Amino acid sequence: MIWLDILVQGILLGGLYALFAAGLSLVFGIMRLVNLAHGDLIILAAYLVLMGVTLLGLSPWIAALVAVPVMFALGWLLQAAVLNRVLGKDILPPLLVTFGLSVALQNGLLEVFSADSRRIPVGALEGASLDLGLVTVGIMPLMTFASAIVMIIGLNGLFYHTALGRAFRATSDDAVTAGLMGIEPKRIFAIATGIAMVVVTLAALYLGMRANFDPSIGPARLIYAFEAVIIGGLGSLWGTLAGGIIIGVAQTFGAALNPEWQILAGHIAFLAVMLLKPRGLFPRAVD
Amino acid sequence: MYRMTTHTRAGAVTAISAPIFIVAALALPAVASRGVVQDLFFILTMLTLAQIWNLLAGYGGLVSVGQQAFVGIGAYAMFAGVILLGWNPVLAIPLGGLAALVLAVPTAFFAFRLQGAYFAIGTWVIAEVTRLLVAQWKALGGGTGTSLPREATSSILGTDAIRTLFGLREAAARDVLAYWLALALVVAVTGGIYWLLRSRLGLALAAVRDNVDAAQSVGVDTGRLRWAVFLIAAAATGLTGALVFLQTARISPGAAFAVTDWTANVIFIVVIGGIGTIEGPILGVLVFFALRSALADYGSWYLMTLGLIAVVVMLFAPKGLWGLIASRNGLHLFPARRRLTGPKIEGGI
Numbered sequence: 250m251i252w253l254d255i256l257v258q259g260i261l262l263g264g265l266y267a268l269f270a271a272g273l274s275l276v277f278g279i280m281r282l283v284n285l286a287h288g289d290l291i292i293l294a295a296y297l298v299l300m301g302v303t304l305l306g307l308s309p310w311i312a313a314l315v316a317v318p319v320m321f322a323l324g325w326l327l328q329a330a331v332l333n334r335v336l337g338k339d340i341l342p343p344l345l346v347t348f349g350l351s352v353a354l355q356n357g358l359l360e361v362f363s364a365d366s367r368r369i370p371v372g373a374l375e376g377a378s379l380d381l382g383l384v385t386v387g388i389m390p391l392m393t394f395a396s397a398i399v400m401i402i403g404l405n406g407l408f409y410h411t412a413l414g415r416a417f418r419a420t421s422d423d424a425v426t427a428g429l430m431g432i433e434p435k436r437i438f439a440i441a442t443g444i445a446m447v448v449v450t451l452a453a454l455y456l457g458m459r460a461n462f463d464p465s466i467g468p469a470r471l472i473y474a475f476e477a478v479i480i481g482g483l484g485s486l487w488g489t490l491a492g493g494i495i496i497g498v499a500q501t502f503g504a505a506l507n508p509e510w511q512i513l514a515g516h517i518a519f520l521a522v523m524l525l526k527p528r529g530l531f532p533r534a535v536d
Numbered sequence: 537m538y539r540m541t542t543h544t545r546a547g548a549v550t551a552i553s554a555p556i557f558i559v560a561a562l563a564l565p566a567v568a569s570r571g572v573v574q575d576l577f578f579i580l581t582m583l584t585l586a587q588i589w590n591l592l593a594g595y596g597g598l599v600s601v602g603q604q605a606f607v608g609i610g611a612y613a614m615f616a617g618v619i620l621l622g623w624n625p626v627l628a629i630p631l632g633g634l635a636a637l638v639l640a641v642p643t644a645f646f647a648f649r650l651q652g653a654y655f656a657i658g659t660w661v662i663a664e665v666t667r668l669l670v671a672q673w674k675a676l677g678g679g680t681g682t683s684l685p686r687e688a689t690s691s692i693l694g695t696d697a698i699r700t701l702f703g704l705r706e707a708a709a710r711d712v713l714a715y716w717l718a719l720a721l722v723v724a725v726t727g728g729i730y731w732l733l734r735s736r737l738g739l740a741l742a743a744v745r746d747n748v749d750a751a752q753s754v755g756v757d758t759g760r761l762r763w764a765v766f767l768i769a770a771a772a773t774g775l776t777g778a779l780v781f782l783q784t785a786r787i788s789p790g791a792a793f794a795v796t797d798w799t800a801n802v803i804f805i806v807v808i809g810g811i812g813t814i815e816g817p818i819l820g821v822l823v824f825f826a827l828r829s830a831l832a833d834y835g836s837w838y839l840m841t842l843g844l845i846a847v848v849v850m851l852f853a854p855k856g857l858w859g860l861i862a863s864r865n866g867l868h869l870f871p872a873r874r875r876l877t878g879p880k881i882e883g884g885i
Binding site: 277281282283285331334335340341342343344345346348349350351352353354355356357359360468469471472475476479509512513516517519520523524527 | 593597599601646649650652653654656657660661664665668669671672679795796800803804807811835836837838839840841842843844846847850851854
């Protein structure tokens with residue numbers, strides 16, 4: 250029975266990793282940009298939500314709602330003012346710029362919020378659980394997983410059933426031709442990064458409510474997100490969820506064997522998938 | 537009548553002045569204080585790492601964010617040689633290069649499956665895996681790390697001669713030895729890269745950098761080229777890591793596999809100085825050291841400033857500070873570009 254329990258916990262943890270990964274996947278899919286500051290932006294959003302809770306006395310959900318437009322604006326600005334300037338055939342400039350941003354953001358957060366670990370208080374919900382007969386699951390992990398599924402359905406709906414989504418797909422396929430049809434790629438990119446930051450805020454909310462965080466943990470979140478995207482295969486959000494679940498299950502099983510092996514087991518699962526399926530489990534995009 | 541040449545007047549000046557610089561640097565410990573020797577050791581090892589990363593990213597197009605894997609494994613292999621095998625620390629340094637070379641084979645195997653930007657994070661994952669595995673190595677202190685034993689540090693090859701030569705105490709003599717080894721390493725790495733760029737391999741690298749398809753069409757084996765560059769860079773990085781931790785004589789997984797120290801700082805040095813040139817990292821390391829000294833009292837603001845400067849340089853001067861200088865007056869201290877010389881064609885096209 251204990252193994253079933255570990256399996257379920259791992260699957261639910263995968264929901265959190267899918268939330269980390271969706272923003273990364275979105276931005277890469279549309280503009281072939283890997284944002285190395287993605288993890289640090291999640292931590293920034295978590296501090297924003299925390300400030301809403303501690304300084305303004307809001308509930309975490311309302312604080313996240315307040316943080317959403319702020320993060321959207323930040324993403325839009327980041328893309329319009331910085332990243333659009335370095336996008337091009339050469340992958341080096343965007344990589345180095347986002348890496349510089351990552352280090353700057355991490356140390357800026359450290360200076361402002363100190364290295365103390367913090368947590369977004371959620372009251373009774375924190376320890377609440379649901380008895381499903383065979384296993385008992387926490388309400389919070391369950392909500393995280395459900396949110397990940399709702400978010401993927403929402404993003405897929407946006408992508409395949411709206412004019413904006415059509416513009417996203419057109420720009421992704423061929424930015425020059427899309428430009429001829431009256432789409433302005435740079436404006437589309439700015440909106441896409443803004444939306445990615447909305448997803449980041451949702452990820453940050455659950456990250457901060459479920460566990461302690463501090464300014465230094467951003468890069469590790471980036472790595473989990475990246476592994477989920479690669480395992481799932483580029484261009485498929487459901488694949489990303491599957492990738493997150495594989496990392497999550499590997500981590501909980503690793504931790505059950507020896508707490509020191511938790512993170513290592515996740516990485517090894519990633520390397521094993523890379524060995525067997527270099528293009529991921531459900532590849533859609535080519536590159 | 538027409539000849540291909542890489543010769544420039546500035547290059548000739550470098551060829552004459554470089555040996556003078558090296559001899560002066562060798563003699564420096566006779567007059568410099570221990571603090572200066574330690575600072576120079578730091579500058580030289582960072583410069584070595586910067587030149588290597590520049591070879592990878594600037595010439596080879598391999599943007600690795602996982603070089604700390606090779607620094608760490610090199611340092612740990614040196615410690616293993618001393619503690620487990622009882623080797624003299626200086627003789628254990630090559631073990632660091634060898635271990636990094638061995639680790640580079642599976643790393644390249646995995647990371648080369650990832651295209652472009654994903655390669656960067658792929659190397660980072662491997663570095664994390666290596667760090668987590670080494671932290672399980674209980675004989676070398678596990679997660680908390682260990683120190684070189686007293687008997688080993690007091691009998692390092694060559695320190696006795698340095699003590700009598702300069703009349704120094706043991707710890708200071710060890711710093712001088714480390715400094716000389718760092719000097720030898722930086723000269724070998726810089727000289728080696730310069731030679732590489734002027735060789736057939738360098739021509740192939742430049743061709744791949746400028747246009748992969750065109751390079752392949754004239755017979756450049758891009759896959760083999762990437763392997764060669766990656767393995768050479770890993771071995772040299774491992775040697776540097778072993779040397780750095782020979783000087784500190786203390787190791788822990790956190791310090792040996794630090795992404796900030798061994799990759800972020802190195803990337804900033806190369807970007808600020810100028811990527812894709814040998815002069816760039818040299819200029820970059822001087823700027824880096826000046827900033828570090830000036831902002832030493834401001835904690836994390838220093839790294840934040842460094843990151844932001846790198847972003848600004850990338851946005852407004854993508855070829856770095858050296859790029860600005862070179863574009864003004866065409867200065868190339870380490871010319872590697874092949875130019876055609878001969879009589880000027882009059883009139884015509």
